Amino acid sequence: MNTHRSPAVRKDRESNNSMTQQNELPAEDGRGRTKRTKRKASSDETSPRKRTKVSEPGPQNYHEENLCSRLSERNLREDREGQPSRKRKRILYEDVKESSSSSADTSGESSSNLSDSYNTSQDDASKRKAIAAGAGPHGMRTRRSYLKVTRTETKKETVKVITKATKKEIIKEIKKEIKKETKKKTIKETKKETIKETVKETKKGITKETTNKTVKQTIKESKQDLREDALRDEFQAKYQQQDLLGAGGCGSVFAGYRRADQLPVAIKYIPKDMVLCKHVDKNGKQLSVEVAIMMKLEGTSAPVSLLDWYDLDLELVLVMERPVPAIDLSDYIEVNGGSLSEEKAKIILKQLVDAAKDLEERHVFHRDIKVENILIETGSDVPRVRLIDFGLGCFVKKGSLYRVFYGTTDHVPPEWKSHYTYRAGTSTVWQMGVVLFDSLHGVAFETTKFLRKKLRIKNELSKDCQDFLQSCLTKAPKQRPTLDQLRLHPWLN
Known part of the structure; x- marks a missing residue:
């Protein structure tokens, strides 16, 4: 219920308010500071005064009351759930505005007649209530401004913190990268410098070495040339x-x-x-x-x-x-009709075995005794044997085994074909048999053909000669006789 006051009461109230304002003015003391003095109560004020209850203007109808209740519920709900959206705030603000306008229309002249002090106190109370409830235009504006301020402050603080942290991290990373780049540059520069220095030193050393080598080589070559020229001159002066x-x-x-x-x-x-x-x-x-x-x-x-x-x-x-007159054994065989008699062959083989034994005693291995490397001196009635061409020979040690064959491939001993090894004594005995076969048969000897029995020993020969040939051309090297045993063979004696 709204209570209406008379104009007289309003005037008394205003006069009392003005008096209280005048009495409550601060007084100054001697030091310039304000001094508050207690106001003495007047006679009118000491008398008991009738107090009247002033109630706040309430809603004019059911619709306004319902709207206020809804506003308060929404504000409470929003406070619990969080900040309302802007659309909802606009709607609430418009509803409150309409309700306030409608209530202002219905109140009429009664509300306009209230005193200024009452209006100010009423406005303050309503502002407080609106702020407390989160409703009304003032509450919404203050809430918005507060939220904006807090947001901006928090944003600024977070941005400051983030920028500081990021700046520090970025500075650290930049410093690290700069250090790495400087290290890489220094390493590259040092490498380049060292490479250049080493190249220079090597070039200097190479040039020195090359110059020294070239000088030495030229000196050697010049000496060799002089020596060769001197040797050729000596040879030509000595021999024709x-x-x-x-x-x-x-x-x-x-x-x-x-x-x-x-x-x-x-x-x-x-x-x-x-x-x-x-x-x-x-x-x-x-x-x-x-x-x-x-x-x-x-x-x-x-x-x-x-x-x-x-x-x-x-x-x-x-x-x-150079024995004169002399020819090799192959030509001697051809001169004698393509093959020798057994008696002439015996003379030649006896000398040949003695020569081979002499080489063995001096630890010399000829390795290529054949008819082309035997000279026959024909100046006397008895042919004399001379050995030539020691280019494939070697010096022998006892028990030495050879794994590389030097000699005529058609005359290779059988042990080389089977085991790729041969020894000096047994292969020399094999070569004695090859020379005798070529001298008596008029056909060139080949090891593979003889082993396959495509070449055979003549039956027209004496048994001792056949036995001599067969013993020299035995396939197993251990079953062949030695040179000493050949010298004692019945055919040679």
Whole structure:
């Protein structure tokens, strides 16, 4: 229920308010500070005064009351659930505005007649209530402004914190990257510098070494050239070269003579590429095996003697004794009708076995005894055997086993075909049988054909000769006789 006051009551109220305001003005003391004084009550105020109850304006109708209740419920619900959306706030604000306008229309002149002080107090109370309940235009605005302020402050604080942290992290990462890049740059620069220095040093060293090597090589070459020229001049001054006697895989041989005494000589030219076997002497000097063997066999009768030898840059020149008249055994067989008689063959084989035994005692292994490497001196009634071409020979040790074959492939011993190994004594005995077979049969010997029995020993030969041949050409090397046993064989005696 709304209570209406008369104008007289309003005037008394206003006068009382003005008096209280005047009495409550602060007084100043001597130091400039304000001093509050208690106001003395007047006689009118001490008298008991009739108090009237002033009630707040309520809703004018049911619709307004229902709307206020709904607003309060919504505000409570929103406070529990969270901040309302902007659309809902607009709707609530418009509803409150309409309700306030309708209530203002219905109240009329009664509300307009209230005093200014009452209105101010009423407005303050309503503001407080609206703020407390979260309803009305003032409550919504204050709530919004508060939320905006808090949001902006929190955003600023979070942005500050984040920016500080991110700045620190970014600075750290940048510093790390800068350090890494500087390290990489320094490493690259140091590598480049070291490489440049090493290249310079190596170039200097190489140039020095190359210059030294080139100087040494040129000195050596010049010395060799001078030496070769001197050797050639010496050879030409000492010997006279004549016609070609023969040529093969290991070189060529020319006839000649010694200028001093007209001694017949054989001049053999061997290219350095064709010097297959080499030997190192006691002084550490590397020689051709042929030269080393012939120097060791000096003083023996069977091998031809070595007179001189010249080690040139591209070839090796040997000057040897040349028996005159003499031909090799292959030509001697052809001259005698393609095969020798058993008696002539016996003379040649006896000398050949003695020569092989002499080589064995001097630890020399010829490795290629055949009819082409045997010279026959024909100056007397009895043919004399001389051995030549020691280019594939070697020096032998007791019990040595050879795994690389040097010699004529058609004359290879059977043990090489089966086990790819051979020994000096047994293979030399095999070669004695090959020479005798070629001398008596007039057909070139081949190991494979003989093992397959495509070549057979003549039945026309004597039993001792057949036995000699069969013992030399035995397939098993351990069953072959030694050179000493061959010398004692009945056919040779």
